[in-house]
Amino acid sequence: MAKSAEPSERTIGRLSLYRALLNRMLRAGESNVYSHQIADAAGATPAQVRRDLMEVGYHGSAAHGYDTRELIRAIGAFLDGPCPEQVALVGIGNLGRAIIEFFRDRRPNLRITVAFDRDRFKVNRMIGDCRCYHVEEMPRVVRQAGIRTAIVAVPVAAAQQVAEQLVTSGVRGLLHFAPVRLHLPEGVFVENMDVAASLEKVAYFARRAAGGEAAEPSAGDANPA
Amino acid sequence: MAKSAEPSERTIGRLSLYRALLNRMLRAGESNVYSHQIADAAGATPAQVRRDLMEVGYHGSAAHGYDTRELIRAIGAFLDGPCPEQVALVGIGNLGRAIIEFFRDRRPNLRITVAFDRDRFKVNRMIGDCRCYHVEEMPRVVRQAGIRTAIVAVPVAAAQQVAEQLVTSGVRGLLHFAPVRLHLPEGVFVENMDVAASLEKVAYFARRAAGGEAAEPSAGDANPA
DNA sequence: TAGATTGTTAATCGATTAACAATC
DNA sequence: TAGATTGTTAATCGATTAACAATC
Numbered sequence: 001m002a003k004s005a006e007p008s009e010r011t012i013g014r015l016s017l018y019r020a021l022l023n024r025m026l027r028a029g030e031s032n033v034y035s036h037q038i039a040d041a042a043g044a045t046p047a048q049v050r051r052d053l054m055e056v057g058y059h060g061s062a063a064h065g066y067d068t069r070e071l072i073r074a075i076g077a078f079l080d081g082p083c084p085e086q087v088a089l090v091g092i093g094n095l096g097r098a099i100i101e102f103f104r105d106r107r108p109n110l111r112i113t114v115a116f117d118r119d120r121f122k123v124n125r126m127i128g129d130c131r132c133y134h135v136e137e138m139p140r141v142v143r144q145a146g147i148r149t150a151i152v153a154v155p156v157a158a159a160q161q162v163a164e165q166l167v168t169s170g171v172r173g174l175l176h177f178a179p180v181r182l183h184l185p186e187g188v189f190v191e192n193m194d195v196a197a198s199l200e201k202v203a204y205f206a207r208r209a210a211g212g213e214a215a216e217p218s219a220g221d222a223n224p225a
Numbered sequence: 226m227a228k229s230a231e232p233s234e235r236t237i238g239r240l241s242l243y244r245a246l247l248n249r250m251l252r253a254g255e256s257n258v259y260s261h262q263i264a265d266a267a268g269a270t271p272a273q274v275r276r277d278l279m280e281v282g283y284h285g286s287a288a289h290g291y292d293t294r295e296l297i298r299a300i301g302a303f304l305d306g307p308c309p310e311q312v313a314l315v316g317i318g319n320l321g322r323a324i325i326e327f328f329r330d331r332r333p334n335l336r337i338t339v340a341f342d343r344d345r346f347k348v349n350r351m352i353g354d355c356r357c358y359h360v361e362e363m364p365r366v367v368r369q370a371g372i373r374t375a376i377v378a379v380p381v382a383a384a385q386q387v388a389e390q391l392v393t394s395g396v397r398g399l400l401h402f403a404p405v406r407l408h409l410p411e412g413v414f415v416e417n418m419d420v421a422a423s424l425e426k427v428a429y430f431a432r433r434a435a436g437g438e439a440a441e442p443s444a445g446d447a448n449p450a
Numbered sequence: 451t452a453g454a455t456t457g458t459t460a461a462t463c464g465a466t467t468a469a470c471a472a473t474c
Numbered sequence: 475t476a477g478a479t480t481g482t483t484a485a486t487c488g489a490t491t492a493a494c495a496a497t498c
Contacts, residue, residue: 008465012429016422020404024381034479043406043417047467050480062479063474085428098323099420107421110428148431151424156249173431175424179245181268189430191423192268195324196332197241198416199376199400203310203335204237205414206373206398233489259455272491275456287455288498456497467486474479 007055012079014052017042019075026068034065080109088142088171090162091153092117092132095177099151104128112151114141135162142169152176163190232280237304239277242267244300251293259290305334313367313396315387316378317342317357320402324376329353337376339366360387367394377401388415 007015021041025033035046035053042049053066058074060066087103089096089112096115103112105128117123118135125132133141142150150171154162159178166174173189176182179197182190232240246266250258260271260278267274278291283299285291312328314321314337321340328337330353341360342348348359358366367375375396379387384403391399398414401407404422407415 009426009430010465012426013419013422016425017404017419020421036479041406045467046479047469047482048465051466051482054481060480061474062472062481065479079425079429081428081432085432087424087428094323094326098319101319102420103424107425110421110424148435149424149428170435171431172434173427173429175420175427179242181266187434189427189434191427193418193420193423194238194242195327195400195418196245196335197238198418199312199328199335199374200241200304200332201234201237202398202400202414202416203306203312203374204304204398205234206396207306207310209397209412209414210373210395235489261455270491271455272458272493273489276458276490279457285456286498287457287496290455454498456495458494458496460491460493462491463489465487465489467484469484470482472479472481474477 011052011055014042014044014048015056015075015079018049018052019072019079022068022072022075026072031068032064032066033068033071035060037065076109084109084111085149086114086145086147087112088138088145088147088150088166089115089130089153090117090135090138090150090166091155091158092119092122092127093153096151096153097127099153100127100130104130110149114145114147116141138165139169142166142171147171149173150175152178152182154178156180236277236280239267239269239273240281240300240304243274243277244297244304247293247297247300251297256293257289257291258293258296260285262290301334309334309336310374311339311370311372312337313363313370313372313375313391314340314355314378315342315360315363315375315391316380316383317344317347317352318378321376321378322352324378325352325355329355335374339370339372341366363390364394367391367396371395373397375399377403377407379403381405 018038021038035049039046039049056074056078058071087110089099092115100112103110112130115130115132116135116138120134123132123134148171150166152159152162152174156178159176159180160182163174163182163184167184167188175191177193179194184190243263246263260274264271264274281299281303283296312335314324317340325337337355340355340357341363343360345359348357350357373396375391377384377387377399381403384401384405385407388399388407388409392409392413400416402418404419409415
């Protein structure tokens with residue numbers, strides 16, 4: 001491996017987005033595509049797209065840009081493993097169920113196949129092709145299935161403990177939704193999605209863009225209940 | 226305004242996270258707090274925390290760090306507007322409902338008060354204190370309520386059109402979940418949460434951390450159905 | 451005091467952008 | 475060819491980190 005630099009986290013995220021866009025373009029009948037088109041849809045610059053694609057090792061031509069189908073395949077070869085990745089989910093609340101539904105019939109390379117909750121009423125059933133277990137069974141199930149990727153959708157107070165158990169059971173990458181930093185051993189990848197913080201950020205900049213003054217309902221109250 | 230530099234997007238995001246952490250700390254009885262404690266819980270460095278707090282204009286003391294309660298108040302004065310921000314949500318699917326539930330009874334400064342869908346079976350009811358309307362009513366309702374912040378949780382094919390309508394109705398900040406860049410007028414703030422891309426990123430790095438080889442179930446299949 | 455923490459500047463780091471020769 | 479695009483390097487930009495005097 002002569003390449004010294006690992007792909008950056010951002011590059012990986014963008015590649016995933018590019019693939020989604022390319023799939024839509026292909027379905028729309030576009031058999032070839034140019035960097036500026038991808039850039040436009042992805043919110044990146046053409047140069048950035050070209051540099052990202054260099055990393056996956058797929059080359060286009062000045063004449064026709066990139067072959068859509070081949071590029072999708074190349075990104076897949078770069079991002080995906082040799083077989084579809086199984087994903088475990090912990091916390092079958094509203095958020096957890098929404099995530100399961102969201103991935104159902106999508107992303108064939110990522111399949112949420114097992115879910116866990118500590119509420120006994122939520123376990124021992126199927127949501128799509130996802131089987132629900134009690135958290136007690138987590139170590140056994142995760143280890144037996146060889147699962148390395150997990151989603152933590154439990155309340156903030158339980159997140160750290162759940163994450164530790166997952167890591168002990170072999171998980172090496174976590175997507176979690178609780179607004180805390182998880183303290184986990186070196187080498188475990190953690191991605192945090194803080195919906196509340198993101199929405200507060202949006203509200204902050206929306207207020208600024210609106211001029212900073214208080215919202216002015218044009219008539220009456222917003223809840224004319 | 227002598228301060229030339231606007232707070233960066235990241236600073237705003239971190240401040241929101243700090244506040245959530247501080248609220249938990251306060252509830253746990255910690256009346257004062259040091260930058261390294263916040264940093265530890267937020268995944269930042271102490272210096273970064275101190276710099277972020279400088280921006281909100283609240284000062285601690287070398288002896289006792291920061292007064293938890295006062296700091297929360299100061300961050301609130303900085304992040305929040307004079308009155309609670311109303312938020313509109315478009316797309317009452319699984320994701321949309323999960324988001325409504327998520328914010329219910331949380332974040333009193335952000336309240337999702339109206340939701341829209343084009344499915345007539347989903348409208349004219351309440352989810353918590355959120356009233357559901359048909360999308361046709363969106364311009365009127367959003368404008369009348371003076372709403373500036375919105376969440377777009379519709380399928381990717383509809384996202385652009387919905388976003389444009391929201392902006393026309395006065396919205397200046399959008400949180401959206403569709404994996405496309407929205408093309409909107411200058412000055413409108415857009416935050417993208419791409420759950421699928423994030424999970425792919427996690428899976429990628431998890432595979433790397435596990436050594437790159439295929440997952441090895443220790444016994445049988447993962448779905449011993 | 452001694453030790454720890456804050457406020458703040460300067461140095462470092464990494465990612466983005468600009469630029470352009472090579473190519474079709 | 476002329477025009478547009480790719481591949482790739484150098485310049486720019488901004489955010490993070492290190493450092494340290496001032497403070498308690």
